[in-house]
Amino acid sequence: MNSATVFAPSPTLTVTIESHPSGDDVHLHAGGQGVWQARMLTLLGVDVTLCALLSGESGLVIRTLLEREGITIDAIERGDRGSAYIHDRRDGERRTIAEQRATTPGRHEMDELYSLTLSRGIEAGLVVLSGPPHDEIPGEIYHRLASDLRRGGATVVVDLAGGRLDAALRGGVSVLKLSDEELAADESDGSTADLAERMSELRSRGAETVILTRASQPALLLDAEGLAEIAVPRFEIADHRGAGDSLTAGVVAGIARGETVRQAATLGAAAGALNVTRHGLGTGHRDAIEGLRAQVSVRVVESAASPADRRVTPDDLAAMTTPEETGKGKAAR
Secondary structure, three states: EEEEEEEOOEEEEEEEEEEEOOEEEEEEEEOOOOOHHHHHHHHHOOEEEEEEEEEEEHHHHHHHHHHOOOOOOEEEOOOOOEEEEEOOOOOOOOOEEEEEEOOOOHHHHHHHHHHHHHHHHHHOEEEEEEEOOOOOOHHHHHHHHHHHHHHHOOEEEEEEOOOHHHHHHHHHHEEEEEEOOOHHHHHHHOHHHHHHHHHHHHHHHOEEEEEEOOOEEEEEEEOOEEEEEEEEOOOEEEEEOOOOHHHHHHHHHHOOEEEEHHHHHHHHHHHHHHHHOOOOOOOHHHHHHHHHHHOEEEEEEEEOOOOOOOOOOOHHHHHHHHHHHHHHOOOOO
């Protein structure tokens, strides 16, 4: 298995204006969470099919741009407005000039997109469920997709928050990635123990593995084996946006190679860390990501997050510190 399906219901046409010695420099790209994930997956050698709604003029441009990147797009086309924005970054800071929200799709369009994603997802056996930029997609579709895809034998990875996350958890997911901000960190003391308890609650609600990013701090991973910290060298930040999506894509790429989620998390951490050094979201160089993976460390936290999670034994600790698990030496297969 070296393929994946990305559910990206509402891709965004992005227009960015930057300064150049010869004058204004205008860039057009396909964007949005699912697109950034698909871009990084393609870079890491995974055959990606992106399932989406493509709307109006922006949809025509998005299809052309994605196909030029080698991403297969399987879409429901419609004539309404699609998601798009224009950003001005000539002074170094990102400023929104204009933003167009996609028209909410009708029931028939959502039925077609659902059937398409279910078919492609079961065929690939590995699916990423990503969110739209606004509220144009009903949350309940994530519950149904997560449930039906898993019944069809697919591994389901989600990178969601809020109501869409709640809906997906009701369906059950294989891997959940989110940030500490999305975990309502403002109500938390920020300690590893407190965050681990919240992650354990997410596992009890339907996520087999939870990966939590914490900005400059090591990411946390909680699964049936217990809690682990995943640390990676930190670089000067050019643009922090897209780092989490790159991490998710790296984890999915590792799973597509046949790795365990813990092994795959080292590839994800490397992809996310390098993406912040670039202005292009979901971009980078595969060799650089694979090289940085050797510097990713995994440390087992000895105490489990809750009685529901098995405590980590000394044997578990020894297994986790092998070269294959830490990413030191040869990458795990």
